[in-house]
Amino acid sequence: MATIYEVSKLAGVSLATVSRVMNNNTNVSDATRKKVTVAMTQLGYRPNSIAQSLASNCSNSVGLLVSELQGPFYGPMMSGIETAFRKQSKHVIIAAGHSDEEREQQAIEFLISRNCDGLILHVEAISDDYLIELSKGKTPFVLINRYIRELASRCIILNNVKGGYLATKHVLEQGHTNIAYISGPLWKQDAQDRLAGHKQALAEHNISFNEQLLYQGDFMEDSGTAGFQHLYNGNSKFTALICANDEMATGAMASARESSLILPEQLSIMGYDNVFFTRHVYPPLSTVNYPINEMGQMAANWILSEVYKKTTPALQTLFEPELVVRQSIITNPQ
Structure with missing residues (x-):
């Protein structure tokens, strides 16, 4: 197995220069860097990353x-x-x-x-x-x-409180007053914050939060499906459904269609995250961008x-x- 000493000898440079090349140090000319890399290739030399780590503490x-x-x-x-x-x-x-x-x-x-x-x-x-x-x-x-x-x-x-607020505020501004909500797991802070923003927007429009229109999901598509069915079969009617992420929203959309609802004419749905597929579902999903x-x-x-x-x-x-x-x-x- 080739050694760093053999690389330095073949390239005609010092051991320190070979080390600088291996660590991508900028204080090496392009010509010298090329001589070292050519020598390493000819000798089949591969730096020992563990040894480098121990030597450099990095x-x-x-x-x-x-x-x-x-x-x-x-x-x-x-x-x-x-x-x-x-x-x-x-x-x-x-x-x-x-x-x-x-x-x-x-x-x-x-x-x-x-x-x-x-x-x-x-x-x-x-x-x-x-x-x-x-x-x-x-x-x-x-x-x-x-x-x-x-x-x-x-x-x-x-700022997930603001994100939850923006989603619900937009739905309210389109004339919806009966709004259901599928949250993420409420032991998670981001799910709590998005729900808090939802409640804040409702309060600004003098609409009381209805616990019967809340379903706690798990941020997975299947819980959007289960959440829609639970809410749809409940006693409270709603014209819009806000989901705490896009995966649950797509699950809810599929379940709504299976229940013969026409989207968005009979049910409006809002997501959260703006993942890549939201622009490709039908109808294209309104959502909140999470950068x-x-x-x-x-x-x-x-x-x-x-x-x-x-x-x-x-x-x-x-x-x-x-x-x-x-x-x-x-x-x-x-």
């Missing part, structure tokens, strides 16, 4: 923990993060926590054991106390979609700035949602 890898690997929401976030790090020659190690406290803790411990230089965490089940204690350790981390007052500077969040790709890139910038001391655009911790109006809400329902 693994050039970042741990990313997400709730799920499936579905249309997490893909854009992971893509935004990976792209930002790839440009800086850093690599991402991904784990899933499945919104379970024990699994989330195990995943964090795994990522730390892999000598990740920093962590990006989209976690829901582990406690604030656990994360506050984790912040005292050696591995820096940033949170997405989670706010903890003591860790505010490392929390990248969306998760940009938030993922911002989390990457936090790590690049705080851990790798790279110059990045100004860090932003609070993002604002935007209403996306399409054709799934009818005006002046009968």
Whole structure:
């Protein structure tokens, strides 16, 4: 097996220069970099990343923990993060926590054991106390979609109260007064915040919140289906249905059609997230834009700035949602 010494000898440069080339140090001329890479290719030399990590105390890898690997929401976030790090020659190690406290803790411990230089965490089940204690350790981390007052500077969040408010306000402005709501799991803060925004918009229009028009889903498509059936078979009638994410909204749309309802003439439906398929369903789904790709890139910038001391655009911790109006809400329902 070739050694770094043999690479330096063949390229005619010092060991330090070979090391700078392997670590993508900018203080190397293009001509010298080419000589080193050609020598490495000829010798079949591959740097030992573990040895490099021990020598430099830097693994050039970042741990990313997400709730799920499936579905249309997490893909854009992971893509935004990976792209930002790839440009800086850093690599991402991904784990899933499945919104379970024990699994989330195990995943964090795994990522730390892999000598990740920093962590990006989209976690829901582990406690604030656990994360506050984790912040005292050696591995820096940033949170997405989670706010903890003591860790505010490392929390990248969306104003979900405003998002819930914008969704319901738009439906109300189209003349709907009987509005059903399918929430996410109400032990999750983002689901609570979106419901709070919904209630705020109702109150501004002097409409009382009706518990019979609320169904608690789980952010999955099947719970949108079950939620619509539960509400439709209940005693309270409604002309509009607001869902706390787009996946539940599409489940509700399919279930409504199975019940022979014409959309949006007989039922208007609003989503949340603005995932890619919302413009392709029929009718195209009105929703609230959740800029998760940009938030993922911002989390990457936090790590690049705080851990790798790279110059990045100004860090932003609070993002604002935007209403996306399409054709799934009818005006002046009968």
